[in-house]
Amino acid sequence: MEQSRIRNFSIIAHIDHGKSTLADRILELTETVTGRQMREQVLDTMELERERGITIKAQAVRVDWKGHELNLIDTPGHVDFTYEVSRSLQACEGALLVVDAAQGIEAQTVANAYLAIENDLEIVPVVNKIDLPQADPDATAAEIAELVGEDPDRVLRISAKTGEGVAAVLDAIVERIPAPAGDPEAPARALVFDSSYDQYRGVVAFVRVVDGSFRARERLRAMAQGTRFEAEEVGFFSPTMRAAESLGAGEVGYVITGLKDVSRLRVGDTLTSQRRPADEPLPGYKDVKPMVFAGLFPTDSDDYPALRDALERLKLNDAALFYEPETSQALGFGFRCGFLGLLHMEIVRERLEREFDLDLLVTAPNVAYRVVTQAGHDVEVHNPAEMPREIERVEEPYIKASIIVPKDYVGPVMELNTERRGRFDHMEYLSEERVLLVYELPLAEIVLDYYDQLKSRTRGYASFDYDVIDFREGDLTRVDVLIAGEPVDALSLIVHRDEAYSRGRALVDRLREEIPRQFFDVPVQAAIGSRVIARETIKAKRKDVLAKCYGGDITRKRKLLERQKAGKRRMKQVGAVEVPQEAFLAVLNLDGGKK
Amino acid sequence: MSPDGTVRHLYVHLPFCASRCGYCDFVTVVGRRGQHRAYVDALLAELELERGVLAPELESVFLGGGTPTFTEPGELARLLWALPPALEVTVEANPETVTPELGSLLQECGVNRVSLGAQSFRPRLLSVLDRQAGPDDVRRAVYALRDANLDNISLDLIYGIPGQSAADLDADLSEALALEPEHLSCYELEAKPGTRFTHAHGAELARQAEAMESYFERVVAHLTAAGYRWYETANFCRPAGLADGRDLRSRHNLAYWRGRDYLGLGIGAVSTIDARRRRTTPRLGVYLAALAAGEMPPREIEDLSPDTRRSERVLLGLRLDEPLGVDGLESAVDWGAVDRLERLGLVQLRGEARALALTRQGRFLGGGVTAELLA
Numbered sequence: 026m027e028q029s030r031i032r033n034f035s036i037i038a039h040i041d042h043g044k045s046t047l048a049d050r051i052l053e054l055t056e057t058v059t060g061r062q063m064r065e066q067v068l069d070t071m072e073l074e075r076e077r078g079i080t081i082k083a084q085a086v087r088v089d090w091k092g093h094e095l096n097l098i099d100t101p102g103h104v105d106f107t108y109e110v111s112r113s114l115q116a117c118e119g120a121l122l123v124v125d126a127a128q129g130i131e132a133q134t135v136a137n138a139y140l141a142i143e144n145d146l147e148i149v150p151v152v153n154k155i156d157l158p159q160a161d162p163d164a165t166a167a168e169i170a171e172l173v174g175e176d177p178d179r180v181l182r183i184s185a186k187t188g189e190g191v192a193a194v195l196d197a198i199v200e201r202i203p204a205p206a207g208d209p210e211a212p213a214r215a216l217v218f219d220s221s222y223d224q225y226r227g228v229v230a231f232v233r234v235v236d237g238s239f240r241a242r243e244r245l246r247a248m249a250q251g252t253r254f255e256a257e258e259v260g261f262f263s264p265t266m267r268a269a270e271s272l273g274a275g276e277v278g279y280v281i282t283g284l285k286d287v288s289r290l291r292v293g294d295t296l297t298s299q300r301r302p303a304d305e306p307l308p309g310y311k312d313v314k315p316m317v318f319a320g321l322f323p324t325d326s327d328d329y330p331a332l333r334d335a336l337e338r339l340k341l342n343d344a345a346l347f348y349e350p351e352t353s354q355a356l357g358f359g360f361r362c363g364f365l366g367l368l369h370m371e372i373v374r375e376r377l378e379r380e381f382d383l384d385l386l387v388t389a390p391n392v393a394y395r396v397v398t399q400a401g402h403d404v405e406v407h408n409p410a411e412m413p414r415e416i417e418r419v420e421e422p423y424i425k426a427s428i429i430v431p432k433d434y435v436g437p438v439m440e441l442n443t444e445r446r447g448r449f450d451h452m453e454y455l456s457e458e459r460v461l462l463v464y465e466l467p468l469a470e471i472v473l474d475y476y477d478q479l480k481s482r483t484r485g486y487a488s489f490d491y492d493v494i495d496f497r498e499g500d501l502t503r504v505d506v507l508i509a510g511e512p513v514d515a516l517s518l519i520v521h522r523d524e525a526y527s528r529g530r531a532l533v534d535r536l537r538e539e540i541p542r543q544f545f546d547v548p549v550q551a552a553i554g555s556r557v558i559a560r561e562t563i564k565a566k567r568k569d570v571l572a573k574c575y576g577g578d579i580t581r582k583r584k585l586l587e588r589q590k591a592g593k594r595r596m597k598q599v600g601a602v603e604v605p606q607e608a609f610l611a612v613l614n615l616d617g618g619k620k
Numbered sequence: 621m622s623p624d625g626t627v628r629h630l631y632v633h634l635p636f637c638a639s640r641c642g643y644c645d646f647v648t649v650v651g652r653r654g655q656h657r658a659y660v661d662a663l664l665a666e667l668e669l670e671r672g673v674l675a676p677e678l679e680s681v682f683l684g685g686g687t688p689t690f691t692e693p694g695e696l697a698r699l700l701w702a703l704p705p706a707l708e709v710t711v712e713a714n715p716e717t718v719t720p721e722l723g724s725l726l727q728e729c730g731v732n733r734v735s736l737g738a739q740s741f742r743p744r745l746l747s748v749l750d751r752q753a754g755p756d757d758v759r760r761a762v763y764a765l766r767d768a769n770l771d772n773i774s775l776d777l778i779y780g781i782p783g784q785s786a787a788d789l790d791a792d793l794s795e796a797l798a799l800e801p802e803h804l805s806c807y808e809l810e811a812k813p814g815t816r817f818t819h820a821h822g823a824e825l826a827r828q829a830e831a832m833e834s835y836f837e838r839v840v841a842h843l844t845a846a847g848y849r850w851y852e853t854a855n856f857c858r859p860a861g862l863a864d865g866r867d868l869r870s871r872h873n874l875a876y877w878r879g880r881d882y883l884g885l886g887i888g889a890v891s892t893i894d895a896r897r898r899r900t901t902p903r904l905g906v907y908l909a910a911l912a913a914g915e916m917p918p919r920e921i922e923d924l925s926p927d928t929r930r931s932e933r934v935l936l937g938l939r940l941d942e943p944l945g946v947d948g949l950e951s952a953v954d955w956g957a958v959d960r961l962e963r964l965g966l967v968q969l970r971g972e973a974r975a976l977a978l979t980r981q982g983r984f985l986g987g988g989v990t991a992e993l994l995a
Binding site: 544545566567568569570571572573574575576577579580582583586587589590593601 | 631807808810833834836837853854873876877882884888889890891892897899922928931932935936939960961964966983984985986987988989990991992994
């Protein structure tokens with residue numbers, strides 16, 4: 026296709042604002058799929074995505090509209106995935122900014138709109154769900170126009186559900202979004218903006234060709250890593266994979282690399298041809314650093330190699346996922362994993378459990394700490410149990426949080442942020458009713474249950490987004506937990522000194538509830554260094570018998586004991602104490618537990 | 621092929637009851653006096669079909685229920701006469717069914733042991749249990765049996781009844797002991813899911829759980845202080861020294877705990893013969909129809925692997941106060957767990973580690989300890 030007739034675009038929308046429905050209508054209207062093939066949310070292929078109604082991985086689909094080739098690059102829609110959004114945006118010249126006419130702009134819409142503007146994308150603002158009775162298209166259009174500096178009359182009004190206005194969206198894409206600007210004659214360069222792994226065909230790279238063109242059977246090189254391979258096939262999605270002879274400048278498609286080693290092709294790399302290589306790679310993505318860490322341990326220690334393989338596979342599709350082996354006295358062999366945020370962690374966990382059929386124990390998340398020891402060494406700590414005891418200074422990551430709420434909830438949100446060591450930055454009225462609050466907070470204060478608290482204190486109205494801004498010194502201390510005198514590494518916490526006592530107390534109380542009574546008394550203590558700050562005792566069991574056991578009872582009793590035995594196998598041994606795996610998650614809902 | 625003529629223990633199930641007690645989850649049939657005759661016919665027909673597996677001389681026969689003594693006296697007598705003789709013949713009885721006539725009938729029909737369902741001596745607690753007998757019925761029943769020269773009487777007691785205080789329990793134990801039974805079985809009340817009882821009292825039991833935790837220890841302390849031998853988790857008997865040298869442990873139940881084969885007749889009855897366990901249909905109509913047609917009643921079959929047999933030997937054997945010889949059972953035991961439990965003072969190895977026994981403390985925790993030391 027002639028470059029002037031190509032348009033590459035993304036859809037930016039907050040979760041539930043109708044991005045996937047709009048994508049479905051576009052596929053229908055352009056006859057890319059027939060009615061019979063049409064499934065809800067065609068682009069969201071992963072089972073998990075379908076269930077959660079969110080999109081995790083970007084994908085690209087090609088549609089035809091009035092003699093133009095339109096490539097829709099789907100982007101994820103959640104706060105944790107800003108980095109994926111930015112990768113996808115880099116493959117586009119324009120973006121549809123979709124906002125729910127009933128909900129208005131959300132914090133995340135703002136963040137992603139700015140991201141698109143930073144990438145010099147042409148923004149096509151769209152108000153969706155105008156068919157809803159509670160829709161206020163005019164007010165929403167005014168909000169978006171204000172946000173992106175556009176004339177309110179140029180904001181499109183549609184209902185992706187009914188299809189109303191969708192053809193006008195396609196027309197606007199053709200009219201307003203510029204054609205790609207690459208040089209078709211220059212040495213070939215393509216940006217790998219995503220990839221996936223196919224068991225039979227190896228690594229499949231999703232690419233945006235910038236200059237030149239790529240053909241099947243051509244010998245290629247990934248410029249940053251130096252990996253060489255032959256393109257087994259090139260093609261595009263429409264919406265399923267279709268092989269093509271070549272992908273030309275400006276086009277979006279896939280390259281089947283045949284690479285079996287997932288670590289050899291990184292998202293963000295630039296592909297070029299070996300025969301006539303480009304001199305300079307395309308500007309890469311900025312390196313995303315994980316900020317939230319947690320230990321992942323297989324429930325059954327035999328699954329350790331399977332977990333390692335699974336993480337390796339996920340890493341291919343998820344540049345931001347970080348992992349390194351971790352050994353815990355209590356939990357055995359596992360991995361300390363780094364994530365962009367809590368949802369990212371949750372999704373990785375679910376994918377490991379579902380797609381790889383692993384049974385996992387995930388420890389309470391913590392943030393990355395920068396520590397200067399008394400000996401003057403700089404250390405980055407990803408695990409509370411590794412926090413050095415002789416500390417000169419600790420720095421923790423801070424975020425700038427944007428929270429949009431109806432004005433009636435400003436009070437509760439301010440209160441929550443104050444409790445969480447937040448510093449008020451500023452506040453803006455987005456409309457008469459809606460307020461944007463900006464706070465600086467330690468990331469550690471949001472990794473546990475901030476989001477739940479925010480939602481519950483604002484009856485679900487708050488929308489929230491954040492960016493990590495810097496590391497700042499904090500008066501932090503390490504709290505250890507001892508069960509029957511044994512320190513349990515997996516339960517160590519790093520907390521602000523003022524909260525050490527209340528957190529330690531709450532943790533000990535939780536553990537007393539979670540750990541079943543044993544054959545002997547079990548003291549549970551929280552301590553800072555050698556100083557015990559909270560203590561509870563789990564009293565020994567006094568009786569544990571099956572009262573009756575005669576000829577007709579034996580099978581049932583045996584099965585009961587077998588079940589009991591199986592339950593014990595799921596426990597982790599801390600010294601002589603059997604601790605259920607759930608207890609290691611006690612740290613997760615400390616606030617839920619204390620009233 | 622079953623090995624003919626080796627089974628020395630016979631259980632016969634008589635399901636009929638005057639009414640159903642709220643806490644009961646046994647196979648029972650209320651009333652149906654008209655069917656007692658047909659049922660005894662069926663039992664005898666089943667016995668004929670199974671006779672080949674029985675040894676020429678039996679050690680024990682046990683009539684359980686239901687309420688065996690609620691069965692029409694004529695039918696009960698006909699059944700007892702037809703059953704093969706044994707060294708120990710036990711019949712379960714509810715106090716309100718025991719009359720001097722019944723005592724004589726049992727004695728004349730070869731019964732030499734009666735297990736009486738006393739449960740409690742507090743009227744208030746008996747009514748919580750839906751029991752029909754009062755405390756005086758229990759005493760009258762014991763006297764009637766004694767008068768009929770039955771010299772091996774066991775009383776069943778239940779503890780942990782909703783509303784039962786520690787003083788109530790002590791009083792129950794004292795009153796039971798005053799009747800000088802040869803044997804006592806003491807069961808903690810189990811609120812089994814689905815029973816009417818659990819529906820009515822489950823929440824109250826959960827509230828009392830902590831207070832009642834010490835009741836098991838209390839029962840054992842009280843009965844052992846009175847000289848009884850705590851020979852099985854829930855069973856006590858007068859020791860041979862205080863019983864003219866008689867071993868008053870239940871021969872029949874010892875057979876279960878020692879892993880012996882047994883034949884069960886009647887609805888819902890379980891047999892374990894030659895590594896095969898089977899449970900007869902609990903449905904009265906199905907059972908009667910099959911045997912009236914001269915066929916074996918439907919049975920659920922469970923084949924026991926050698927591993928399963930060994931596990932069962934351990935879990936049953938550890939209920940007793942005698943050490944369990946482990947020769948041949950080594951693979952059923954987690955020896956690492958034995959080590960741990962020994963250090964905790966719950967388990968002992970005896971006789972150069974050829975026998976395993978629970979300590980007194982270990983017996984109070986017998987369920988958990990057994991779960992832990994099974995491989």
